[in-house]
Amino acid sequence: MKSFARLKDYIIRVSKKGLSPNEIASAVSIGTFIACIPLIGIHTIIAIALASLLRLNTFVVLLGTQISNPLSFPFQLFISAEIGSLILNGHFLDIKFSKDINYVSHYIAPIIIGSLVLGITISILSYLLVKIFLTKRKVLI
Secondary structure (H helix, E strand, O other), X not given: OHHHHHHHHHHHHHHOOOOOHHHHHHHHHHHHHHXXXXXXXXHHHHHHHHHHHHOOOHHHHHHXXXXXXXXXXXXXXXXXXXXXXXXXXXXXXXXXXXOOOOHHHHHHHHHHHHHHHHHHHHHHHHHHHHHHHHHHHHHHO
16 A cells, blocks of 8 residues: 555656646556566667657656556456457457467467556546546645
C-alpha cells in the first residue's frame, strides 16, 4: 500500500511540472501497453524508443511498464493465452503436454493475440483512470 501512495504522489508531482493530464495519461497508457507485450527483457528499450518517437515523458512511460514484473508476468501470460485461445479457437486453452502438439498454433499464437487484446484493454483503462484522477486532482488544487 505504501508503494501505491508513492506512485500517486509521484504522478501528482509530475503533473505540477508542466505536463498536462493528457500527456501523463498518454505516457502511462503507452507504458502499460508495452508491458503486456510478451517480449521479455526488451520492454525498457521499446518504452524508451516509443517515448522519444511520440515525444512523451520517458520516465512516465517507463513507470507504466512496471505493471509487468516477475510476480505479475506469469498471470499476465496465462490471461493472454486464455484470451487469445478464446478469440482464435472459440474456447479456453487446452493445456496439453505432448510431442505431437504444434506449439506455435496451440500456445504462441494465442499468447500474441491475447497480449495485444489485453494490452489495448489495459492501456485504455489506464489512460481513462489516470486522466480522470489528474483532472479531478487539478480541480481540487
